[in-house]
Amino acid sequence: MSETVTETGPRYDFRAAEPRWQTAWAERGCFHVPDLPADSRPKYYVLEMFPYPSGKIHMGHVRNYTLGDVVARYKRARGYSVLHPMGWDAFGLPAENAARERGIHPAKWTWENIATMRAELQRMGLSLDWHRELATCDPAYYGHQQKLFLDFLRAGLAERKESWVNWDPVDGTVLANEQVIDGRGWRSGALVEKKQLSQWFLRITQYAPDLLSALDRLDRWPERVRLMQEKWIGRSEGARLRFALTQPRSDIADVEVYTTRPDTLYGMSVLALAPEHPLAAAVAARDPKAAAFVAECRRMGTSEAVIEAAEKQGHDTGLRVRHPFLDQTFPVWIANFVLMEYGTGAIFGCPAHDQRDLDFARKYGLRVVPVVLPPGADPAHYTVADEAYVGPGTIFNSGFMDALDVEAAKRRAIEELERLGIGRGEVNWRLRDWGVSRQRYWGCPIPVIHCADCGVVPVPDQHLPVTLPEDVNFDRPGNPLDHHPTWKHVTCPRCGKPAQRETDTFDTFVDSSWYFARFCSPHANQPVARQPVDHWMPVDQYIGGIEHAILHLLYSRFFMRAMKATGHVAIEEPFAGLFTQGMVTHESYRTAPGPNGTWLYPDQVAKQPDGTVTHRGTGDPVTVGRVEAMSKSRRNTVDPEAIIARYGADTARWFILSDNPPERDMEWTEAGVAGAYRFTQRVFRLAEGLDGSAPGAMPESFGDDSRGLR
RNA sequence: GCCGGUGUGGCGGAAUGGUAGACGCGGCGGACUCAAAAUCCGCUUGUGGUGACACAGUGGAGGUUCGAGUCCUCUCACCGGUACCA
Numbered sequence: 001m002s003e004t005v006t007e008t009g010p011r012y013d014f015r016a017a018e019p020r021w022q023t024a025w026a027e028r029g030c031f032h033v034p035d036l037p038a039d040s041r042p043k044y045y046v047l048e049m050f051p052y053p054s055g056k057i058h059m060g061h062v063r064n065y066t067l068g069d070v071v072a073r074y075k076r077a078r079g080y081s082v083l084h085p086m087g088w089d090a091f092g093l094p095a096e097n098a099a100r101e102r103g104i105h106p107a108k109w110t111w112e113n114i115a116t117m118r119a120e121l122q123r124m125g126l127s128l129d130w131h132r133e134l135a136t137c138d139p140a141y142y143g144h145q146q147k148l149f150l151d152f153l154r155a156g157l158a159e160r161k162e163s164w165v166n167w168d169p170v171d172g173t174v175l176a177n178e179q180v181i182d183g184r185g186w187r188s189g190a191l192v193e194k195k196q197l198s199q200w201f202l203r204i205t206q207y208a209p210d211l212l213s214a215l216d217r218l219d220r221w222p223e224r225v226r227l228m229q230e231k232w233i234g235r236s237e238g239a240r241l242r243f244a245l246t247q248p249r250s251d252i253a254d255v256e257v258y259t260t261r262p263d264t265l266y267g268m269s270v271l272a273l274a275p276e277h278p279l280a281a282a283v284a285a286r287d288p289k290a291a292a293f294v295a296e297c298r299r300m301g302t303s304e305a306v307i308e309a310a311e312k313q314g315h316d317t318g319l320r321v322r323h324p325f326l327d328q329t330f331p332v333w334i335a336n337f338v339l340m341e342y343g344t345g346a347i348f349g350c351p352a353h354d355q356r357d358l359d360f361a362r363k364y365g366l367r368v369v370p371v372v373l374p375p376g377a378d379p380a381h382y383t384v385a386d387e388a389y390v391g392p393g394t395i396f397n398s399g400f401m402d403a404l405d406v407e408a409a410k411r412r413a414i415e416e417l418e419r420l421g422i423g424r425g426e427v428n429w430r431l432r433d434w435g436v437s438r439q440r441y442w443g444c445p446i447p448v449i450h451c452a453d454c455g456v457v458p459v460p461d462q463h464l465p466v467t468l469p470e471d472v473n474f475d476r477p478g479n480p481l482d483h484h485p486t487w488k489h490v491t492c493p494r495c496g497k498p499a500q501r502e503t504d505t506f507d508t509f510v511d512s513s514w515y516f517a518r519f520c521s522p523h524a525n526q527p528v529a530r531q532p533v534d535h536w537m538p539v540d541q542y543i544g545g546i547e548h549a550i551l552h553l554l555y556s557r558f559f560m561r562a563m564k565a566t567g568h569v570a571i572e573e574p575f576a577g578l579f580t581q582g583m584v585t586h587e588s589y590r591t592a593p594g595p596n597g598t599w600l601y602p603d604q605v606a607k608q609p610d611g612t613v614t615h616r617g618t619g620d621p622v623t624v625g626r627v628e629a630m631s632k633s634r635r636n637t638v639d640p641e642a643i644i645a646r647y648g649a650d651t652a653r654w655f656i657l658s659d660n661p662p663e664r665d666m667e668w669t670e671a672g673v674a675g676a677y678r679f680t681q682r683v684f685r686l687a688e689g690l691d692g693s694a695p696g697a698m699p700e701s702f703g704d705d706s707r708g709l710r
Numbered sequence: 711g712c713c714g715g716u717g718u719g720g721c722g723g724a725a726u727g728g729u730a731g732a733c734g735c736g737g738c739g740g741a742c743u744c745a746a747a748a749u750c751c752g753c754u755u756g757u758g759g760u761g762a763c764a765c766a767g768u769g770g771a772g773g774u775u776c777g778a779g780u781c782c783u784c785u786c787a788c789c790g791g792u793a794c795c796a
Contacts, residue, residue, distance in 0.1 A: 049796095093795065174794075179795090227714065228791075232792085232793090234713095303792075305792050308711040312711095337711085341793090437794095440794090508795095509794095549790075550713095550793085551793065583790090665716085676735095
């Protein structure tokens with residue numbers, strides 16, 4: 001990495017050419033387009049996912065913005081009027097972490113990062129319209145977001161309800177899933193608990209059917225993204241039914257269950273409740289052992305990945321329910337793998353035909369009765385051992401459903417439940433409403449006021465934006481907005497009595513769910529100006545990482561629909577074309593194998609002629625690890641600034657484009673960059689060999705010297 | 711756990727079910743040069759063989775087929791997501 005690139009002879013001097021052209025583009029406003037173009041060229045809107053200002057540009061950004069820039073320049077060359085803007089996804093947790101760890105104000109930290117990264121992007125030679133730059137932490141942006149929220153609230157698209165958060169009992173703080181490590185708070189080390197809070201939700205589930213069916217029309221989206229969204233929305237057909245308790249309590253007489261397999265009701269062994277289920281809470285109130293089990297489940301936090309991967313555990317409540325068809329009763333358990341958020345928070349377990357139920361039944365010695373006979377199996381001898389049978393077959397051991405196939409039996413079971421008046425067929429969705437409340441400072445304030453007499457009162461439009469106070473400190477845990485001496489104390493806009501501001505801020509996914517629309521009229525004094533947004537939207541080509549396949553893209557699709565419903569836009573789908581790029585990877589290096597070795601940056605190691613790798617400082621041998629996504633923790637990062645300084649932006653961009661198909665992961669290698677550098681030189685020499693008018697010829701207004709491109 | 715994806719030479723990657731590795735990068739050898747750079751030519755999956763060639767080979771195990779990188783079943787590894795990282 002240290003050897004300098006030296007050559008004699010004719011040579012493309014990128015150090016002179018790149019800044020000169022970049023300056024010329026900026027001075028001429030080459031990439032600026034008006035909000036409402038007067039010319040008749042067709043429009044093209046190309047957008048890359050805007051960056052979080054974490055400090056410096058990384059190679060993933062270089063890849064993302066290079067890909068978009070190629071599209072933008074191509075479309076411009078093809079005669080389109082191209083909108084290609086850039087901005088900053090500027091609210092978020094890392095700024096607060098910096099504040100707590102280093103005493104830097106989140107705003108200062110964020111704006112300084114933006115300044116650094118803007119300069120880095122500009123050195124990449126991207127054809128961006130910088131007149132449209134926006135940052136989500138700017139009141140000039142988030143004030144309009146508050147207006148959108150209030151419109152959604154008036155339209156019935158926002159509501160308050162209870163939900164569970166990760167609670168650090170020592171720090172007295174809500175934790176993000178990322179901040180829960182092995183069930184403990186990452187700072188305090190305290191065992192995390194689930195805690196219930198009243199929070200704001202956006203009613204994305206209202207649009208579940210539409211968000212699902214419209215996927216078919218997104219024909220310029222990758223199939224795998226549409227598939228992932230389809231599964232995430234998760235439409236299922238089944239039955240909702242009530243199981244009567246054998247000993248009804250004064251307040252609870254039965255338990256509602258949602259199932260996609262009413263055909264297997266005769267194979268039931270247990271009714272299992274989520275630990276957060278009201279009946280589980282009622283049992284726990286009187287039974288210390290049940291309470292202990294529920295408390296144990298609460299220590300798992302809210303992450304589905306953690307809950308579902310945990311060992312299945314249950315607690316027998318001692319209660320029993322009557323079977324809807326059989327004259328039998330079954331035990332009611334509390335089980336750690338039943339999710340309160342899906343269905344009704346209670347399931348009936350049929351171990352023979354569901355693997356999780358089978359694992360649970362084997363662990364606790366519950367009965368396993370097969371009721372679906374696989375084709376060709378012998379009903380007299382068929383049993384289920386360690387593997388649940390989930391395939392098609394013929395129903396048996398099931399009274400009135402015997403001899404039906406699975407699908408017919410589902411219909412028959414639902415008929416019977418309806419006839420008995422204890423259930424009905426129901427379409428269920430996996431998609432949940434979008435909880436947007438965060439107990440954090442560095443986010444957009446939720447513009448409502450809580451009044452003891454009037455309840456929740458929206459902040460009047462003329463009082464927007466509700467801005468964050470700047471004089472906050474992070475020397476104690478919790479939300480600084482809540483601790484602030486004066487900020488939250490206001491008078492009720494409705495009755496004039498003392499009241500309190502909402503101190504929660506929005507999930508940062510809200511900020512990124514409409515920025516693409518704001519780009520069309522970034523200086524408008526309303527969220528979006530209709531004519532520009534109608535002209536430019538939808539985004540013709542959106543480009544970003546596959547990690548956003550579900551949340552960001554689904555929330556944005558919802559937001560467009562909500563903005564249409566509230567009269568802000570005319571369309572429903574924000575992104576007509578989507579491209580998901582692969583990651584940038586690199587070898588990793590350690591001073592020794594395994595966890596004893598410290599990670600080394602690529603420029604700390606030297607490759608020897610014999611193929612071994614050594615530490616540049618000490619000369620000690622270095623262990624070469626796997627090729628992995630670049631990350632700070634593994635130190636396998638290459639700083640784009642260093643590459644651009646040494647080889648030029650065109651080399652970096654050429655390498656990143658030429659190495660492999662853009663949807664795949666690419667490995668960043670020194671040899672590859674060197675090859676790309678040689679290639680740019682070869683192109684220059686080739687062009688130079690043509691007649692003098694070709695490569696370096698510049699427009700008259702730039703023809704100030706004979707160096708540069710020549 | 712669940713959902714989605716990936717897996718072919720040293721590397722990026724090609725291959726309507728029909729000669730696996732096109733093309734490129736890198737590497738090696740040669741030409742040119744005082745020398746280098748640049749350019750050009752040749753070789754470059756592995757093993758064995760001077761060679762013609764033989765055998766093996768597309769993460770792994772089975773299967774379908776005259777024939778499988780490609781189709782089917784199972785399986786392994788890795789990556790992304792899993793609703794409060796962005």
